[in-house]
Amino acid sequence: MSDPAPHALRRDVSLDHIPSSEPPLTASRPVPRGGGAVAPERVARAVTVERLNAWYGDQHSIKDLTLSFAPNRATALIGPSGSGKSTVVRCINRMHEEIPGARAGGRVLLDDVDVYDSGVDVVAVRRSIGMVFQKPNPFPTMSIFDNVAAGLRLTSRKVGHDQVERALRGAGLWEEVKDRLGKPGVGLSGGQQQRLCIARALAVEPDVLLMDEPASALDPISTLKIEELVEELKRTVTIAIVTHNMQQAARVADDTAFLLDGELVEVGPTEKIFTNPDDSRTEEYVTGKFG
Amino acid sequence: MEAGTLVPAGERSSALHRSPAARLPDRLLKWGLTALSVGVIALIAYFFIKLILESRPVFSQVGLGSYLFSADWVPSKQLYGALPLLAGTLVTSAIALVLGIPVAVATALYITELAPRRIRGPLTVVVDLLAAVPSVVYGLWGFFFLIPKLQPAERWFADAFSFLPFIGGNVTGPNYFVAGLILAIMILPIASAISREVILTVPREHKEAALALGATRWEMIRMAVLPYARGGIAGGAMLGLGRAIGETIAVTLVIGNAPVIGHTVFQQGYTLAAVIANEFGEAASDPLHRAALIAAGLVLFVLTLGVNAVARAFVLRAERAVTSPAGGPLAGAGGRNADSRMPT
Amino acid sequence: MSAVAFAPISARRRRVDKLARGGVALLTGVALVPLALILYYLLKQGLGAISLSFFTTDPTGSFLGDPGGIKSAIVGTLLMVGLATAVAVPVGVGVAIWLVEFGRVSKLAHAVRYFIDVMTGVPSIVFGLFVYITLVLGGVGGSSFAGWKGSTALALLMLPIVTRSAEVVLQLVPNSLREAAYALGAPRWKTVLRVVLPTALPGIVTGVLLAIARAAGETAPLLFTAAVVNATAFNYNDRMNSLPALIFQNVGQAQDRLVTIAWGAALTLVAMILMLTLLARLIQRRSRLS
Numbered sequence: 001m002s003d004p005a006p007h008a009l010r011r012d013v014s015l016d017h018i019p020s021s022e023p024p025l026t027a028s029r030p031v032p033r034g035g036g037a038v039a040p041e042r043v044a045r046a047v048t049v050e051r052l053n054a055w056y057g058d059q060h061s062i063k064d065l066t067l068s069f070a071p072n073r074a075t076a077l078i079g080p081s082g083s084g085k086s087t088v089v090r091c092i093n094r095m096h097e098e099i100p101g102a103r104a105g106g107r108v109l110l111d112d113v114d115v116y117d118s119g120v121d122v123v124a125v126r127r128s129i130g131m132v133f134q135k136p137n138p139f140p141t142m143s144i145f146d147n148v149a150a151g152l153r154l155t156s157r158k159v160g161h162d163q164v165e166r167a168l169r170g171a172g173l174w175e176e177v178k179d180r181l182g183k184p185g186v187g188l189s190g191g192q193q194q195r196l197c198i199a200r201a202l203a204v205e206p207d208v209l210l211m212d213e214p215a216s217a218l219d220p221i222s223t224l225k226i227e228e229l230v231e232e233l234k235r236t237v238t239i240a241i242v243t244h245n246m247q248q249a250a251r252v253a254d255d256t257a258f259l260l261d262g263e264l265v266e267v268g269p270t271e272k273i274f275t276n277p278d279d280s281r282t283e284e285y286v287t288g289k290f291g
Numbered sequence: 292m293e294a295g296t297l298v299p300a301g302e303r304s305s306a307l308h309r310s311p312a313a314r315l316p317d318r319l320l321k322w323g324l325t326a327l328s329v330g331v332i333a334l335i336a337y338f339f340i341k342l343i344l345e346s347r348p349v350f351s352q353v354g355l356g357s358y359l360f361s362a363d364w365v366p367s368k369q370l371y372g373a374l375p376l377l378a379g380t381l382v383t384s385a386i387a388l389v390l391g392i393p394v395a396v397a398t399a400l401y402i403t404e405l406a407p408r409r410i411r412g413p414l415t416v417v418v419d420l421l422a423a424v425p426s427v428v429y430g431l432w433g434f435f436f437l438i439p440k441l442q443p444a445e446r447w448f449a450d451a452f453s454f455l456p457f458i459g460g461n462v463t464g465p466n467y468f469v470a471g472l473i474l475a476i477m478i479l480p481i482a483s484a485i486s487r488e489v490i491l492t493v494p495r496e497h498k499e500a501a502l503a504l505g506a507t508r509w510e511m512i513r514m515a516v517l518p519y520a521r522g523g524i525a526g527g528a529m530l531g532l533g534r535a536i537g538e539t540i541a542v543t544l545v546i547g548n549a550p551v552i553g554h555t556v557f558q559q560g561y562t563l564a565a566v567i568a569n570e571f572g573e574a575a576s577d578p579l580h581r582a583a584l585i586a587a588g589l590v591l592f593v594l595t596l597g598v599n600a601v602a603r604a605f606v607l608r609a610e611r612a613v614t615s616p617a618g619g620p621l622a623g624a625g626g627r628n629a630d631s632r633m634p635t
Numbered sequence: 636m637s638a639v640a641f642a643p644i645s646a647r648r649r650r651v652d653k654l655a656r657g658g659v660a661l662l663t664g665v666a667l668v669p670l671a672l673i674l675y676y677l678l679k680q681g682l683g684a685i686s687l688s689f690f691t692t693d694p695t696g697s698f699l700g701d702p703g704g705i706k707s708a709i710v711g712t713l714l715m716v717g718l719a720t721a722v723a724v725p726v727g728v729g730v731a732i733w734l735v736e737f738g739r740v741s742k743l744a745h746a747v748r749y750f751i752d753v754m755t756g757v758p759s760i761v762f763g764l765f766v767y768i769t770l771v772l773g774g775v776g777g778s779s780f781a782g783w784k785g786s787t788a789l790a791l792l793m794l795p796i797v798t799r800s801a802e803v804v805l806q807l808v809p810n811s812l813r814e815a816a817y818a819l820g821a822p823r824w825k826t827v828l829r830v831v832l833p834t835a836l837p838g839i840v841t842g843v844l845l846a847i848a849r850a851a852g853e854t855a856p857l858l859f860t861a862a863v864v865n866a867t868a869f870n871y872n873d874r875m876n877s878l879p880a881l882i883f884q885n886v887g888q889a890q891d892r893l894v895t896i897a898w899g900a901a902l903t904l905v906a907m908i909l910m911l912t913l914l915a916r917l918i919q920r921r922s923r924l925s
Contacts, residue, residue, distance in 0.1 A: 571858060
């Protein structure tokens with residue numbers, strides 16, 4: 001197992017004063033508590049993007065990009081608007097091709113299986129690679145329970161209450177909604193809705209969780225809760241998180257990749273990217289000279 | 292816009308107050324148009340009242356309850372029980388809904404979600420073309436083509452499934468089923484157009500959420516599209532129902548116009564609208580008969596008012612961000628393509 | 636790390652997906668069948684009746700011998716729909732202008748919109764009844780059945796269609812245009828007439844054409860307002876023939892030649908309506924107001 005990244009840049013802010021109505025997430029799962037190290041509970045898979053190209057019609061949006069996402073770690077993608085961060089992530093679970101006129105080429109390996117291989121079923125890919133979107137999008141006609149169960153119901157008729165509970169705990173939402181599982185999902189606050197969407201994605205036990213600016217539509221407190229979550233989620237999934245907020249990347253990610261105009265400029269441990277990057281463009285971006 | 296003639300030179304440099312004479316055309320326009328609009332309301336109200344008044348003779352003779360619920364419609368004997376007419380109206384409309392709405396929703400789903408992009412436009416035009424065929428032509432075609440061609444199949448069906456209620460027994464040429472089938476075809480375009488409008492309003496993010504969970508295309512439609520659109524689709528179905536209830540000419544040509552309540556769907560019947568069209572000639576000289584027909588018109592009016600009110604409630608609730616009234620002549624034109632936004 | 640392939644989705648799900656999508660496509664195909672059949676039969680049965688004399692002779696009404704043509708029906712339809720349009724369009728557009736420019740969201744406007752909506756749901760035969768009760772029974776104008784009374788029924792039918800579509804288009808005219816005119820000092824009525832209406836014109840024309848197409852095909856309102864007659868009438872106060880009424884009259888006839896007349900008339904009517912509809916869509920496509 002690789003070393004967890006140093007926590008030097010994270011969490012200058014103490015979160016103790018923010019009331020958390022739920023017991024520590026570790027209570028329900030017996031996990032050895034090391035000092036700062038995150039021991040994986042379940043070995044997730046690595047994602048390797050190899051020479052990815054993506055187009056929107058004629059517009060060549062991602063150019064020959066190669067990037068790895070280490071298992072049980074969080075990798076952030078940062079870069080100015082239009083640099084292709086979301087596109088890369090959407091190519092990983094093959095959502096990119098759902099846009100009319102869009103196409104992608106190259107390889108995306110989950111461990112050593114290429115998701116773009118002709119023998120692979122795109123539906124199966126999306127089951128193993130979950131996604132959380134920028135704007136919380138719980139299904140408006142479903143209750144909280146049904147929202148979480150939605151993915152599970154695709155494959156089995158009966159969905160156990162315990163499965164839903166597990167997913168909601170994993171998203172840090174259980175205590176807040178356990179008494180109103182039958183209420184509509186859209187009745188929750190924005191931050192809660194996003195955690196509901198995370199629970200929904202977790203319920204099908206994916207290996208990878210793609211998060212496309214998951215907190216950009218949320219208030220600061222909800223944002224911090226989501227960031228806390230990322231730390232916990234690393235135990236079970238590999239995380240790729242797109243963010244335009246550099247401080248967020250610094251807080252949650254083990255590794256950070258900087259994209260510019262559809263190309264990967266630099267990738268490395270988060271601390272290095274933010275304090276001592278190799279490429280001058282990276283330095284200019286993280287010091288705020290542009291973007 | 293020629294500013295020169297829009298605001299003549301003299302007016303531009305005049306004082307800030309316009310003379311009463313200059314304001315007159317504005318006032319005329321406003322009050323003229325207001326009067327016109329109020330006049331429309333008054334007209335409809337007037338017609339409604341007149342309908343009631345002219346049908347009173349038959350209600351005083353027969354009584355409202357008896358008119359609606361007695362099963363004997365024999366004008367020659369001054370018997371006016373409209374139950375067969377009501378039954379026929381409801382049965383044919385029900386058949387129209389059962390046959391027509393699933394097909395309408397299917398076409399809407401196919402056009403918006405499943406069809407290759409290139410054929411979506413032409414397909415929409417073709418489906419909407421069904422609305423361009425006038426009802427008398429539907430009746431003509433139904434009379435000469437549908438009735439004879441369907442009879443053998445109807446006979447086989449009636450024999451094979453005679454254990455089902457309302458099936459089995461004698462099969463006449465013109466019957467409820469053919470009328471219901473033609474009505475189904477006639478309500479198809481409007482139900483499809485409204486369903487299309489509503490399905491297009493399903494936000495892309497819900498569809499993406501379903502796909503990202505690992506849903507097949509059909510599962511995505513079931514999870515994200517249909518639940519969201521069902522209110523509007525129901526509204527479209529109700530509008531179709533309203534149309535089916537009031538349809539006259541096509542029905543009267545294929546239903547047999549027998550003032551009885553048929554025992555099976557393959558037997559002849561009558562509807563409220565058909566009886567008016569058919570018996571008007573005879574009723575010219577018989578005031579009571581005339582009143583009975585006008586009363587049938589009144590019942591028809593009230594029925595369609597009710598159904599359309601329910602339909603409106605459904606459609607309005609589902610309309611949200613849509614600006615053009617669903618079902619109007621411009622519905623379906625320039626359909627929004629919510630998929631063309633790109634992520635950053 | 637093991638080369639774990641993705642758990643393939645179950646055969647059942649694949650099957651359901653294929654079946655469902657196939658079913659939807661199939662039903663869509665089913666929806667197209669009636670149209671194809673109708674057009675086929677119209678052409679097959681109706682083309683035989685078409686000739687120059689078909690359009691230029693009146694129906695004779697005789698059961699034996701020459702059944703004649705459909706001249707009076709065409710003339711009657713043109714005259715009656717024409718008059719109906721001449722009435723329905725100004726009134727309909729007027730109401731629409733009032734709704735968009737003056738009434739807007741007031742309670743009265745709400746009521747007017749509601750009544751117009753009600754009118755769209757009224758069956759056409761009930762409009763015929765309205766006119767029958769108020770105009771025919773009373774013998775208004777000195778006659779019982781008359782062409783202009785048929786026009787009245789058609790105008791009632793067309794009114795909500797014209798108003799609805801005109802209202803939509805007028806609302807699409809950007810407010811900035813109106814404001815520009817006001818800023819120049821133009822009075823309300825000039826703004827409406829010279830700025831708003833011309834901009835909205837293509838959309839209004841589209842709505843009008845579609846209303847005309849609808850009115851041309853209506854039978855029920857004419858049955859007891861204009862009645863059916865064989866001779867060509869140019870006097871609106873006389874009974875007038877119409878294409879739909881002629882078709883209706885001939886359907887039940889046993890004579891093959893009369894039936895052929897009906898098909899020929901139906902083909903003519905559908906051709907007229909299709910042309911109007913296509914013209915309307917063309918105008919709509921060429922004007923992009925939104």
